[in-house]
Amino acid sequence: xxxxxxxxxxxxxxxxxxxxxxxxxxxxxxxxxxxxxxxxxxxxxxxxxxxxxxxxxxxxxxxxxxxxxxxxxxxxxxxxxxxxxxxxxxxxxxxxxxxxxxxxxxxxxx
Amino acid sequence: xxxxxxxxxxxxxxxxxxxxxxxxxxxxxxxxxxxxxxxxxxxxxxxxxxxxxxxxxxxxxxxxxxxxxxxxxxxxxxxxxxxxxxxxxxxxxxxxxxxxxxxxxxxxxxxx
Numbered sequence: 001x002x003x004x005x006x007x008x009x010x011x012x013x014x015x016x017x018x019x020x021x022x023x024x025x026x027x028x029x030x031x032x033x034x035x036x037x038x039x040x041x042x043x044x045x046x047x048x049x050x051x052x053x054x055x056x057x058x059x060x061x062x063x064x065x066x067x068x069x070x071x072x073x074x075x076x077x078x079x080x081x082x083x084x085x086x087x088x089x090x091x092x093x094x095x096x097x098x099x100x101x102x103x104x105x106x107x108x109x110x
Numbered sequence: 111x112x113x114x115x116x117x118x119x120x121x122x123x124x125x126x127x128x129x130x131x132x133x134x135x136x137x138x139x140x141x142x143x144x145x146x147x148x149x150x151x152x153x154x155x156x157x158x159x160x161x162x163x164x165x166x167x168x169x170x171x172x173x174x175x176x177x178x179x180x181x182x183x184x185x186x187x188x189x190x191x192x193x194x195x196x197x198x199x200x201x202x203x204x205x206x207x208x209x210x211x212x213x214x215x216x217x218x219x220x221x222x
Contacts (some may be wrong), residue, residue, distance in 0.1 A: 032208055036210075036211075042215055043200050043213035043214050044153070044200070044202075044211070044213045046210035046211065046212065049210055061114045076201075077124070098153030101151075102150075
């Protein structure tokens with residue numbers, strides 16, 4: 001599985017869009033980009049995933065660059081409940097290890 | 111729909127004791143796995159299963175056993191608890207190869 005690089009932390013104002021970057025320059029052709037988040041003392045929560053195309057669901061949007069070496073998770077209207085650690089993960093079809101890394105601590109402020 | 115259910119939520123053990131962490135899912139998922147999360151760190155894979163009767167080791171399997179007799183249940187056994195196994199344990203399941211994982215709320219285990 002490809003390694004990912006994320007900023008350690010970022011702040012966002014409530015009601016504004018939060019843009020979370022992730023670098024995965026060693027991604028291979030069959031590897032998906034997944035985003036999870038973990039709110040304090042809870043289990044990780046799936047947000048969104050994609051392969052090549054941009055994706056959107058009720059929680060967020062995922063923008064993947066054309067060369068697939070980086071991606072951005074967009075929370076369109078951040079709320080206080082979006083304060084969490086956000087993990088960007090790259091993995092392929094093989095089972096392998098789901099390496100979560102350290103993630104980005106996002107703090108949404110009023 | 112309960113999703114992934116883990117019990118107990120909290121447990122304190124003495125060194126050398128054994129115990130079983132329970133995990134059950136009601137989504138008919140074939141794939142299940144166990145992770146541990148230490149403070150300030152990401153999740154590390156302990157054991158996983160791709161179906162009933164099939165299990166394999168992950169990144170940190172030593173000191174843990176698993177079995178998968180049914181699709182729904184995937185218990186994790188600590189054979190002889192050690193302080194180094196103090197951690198938060200998460201169970202997860204997923205439907206297929208490229209499908210996202212669904213996690214339980216974890217078991218917080220302290221070993222004295």
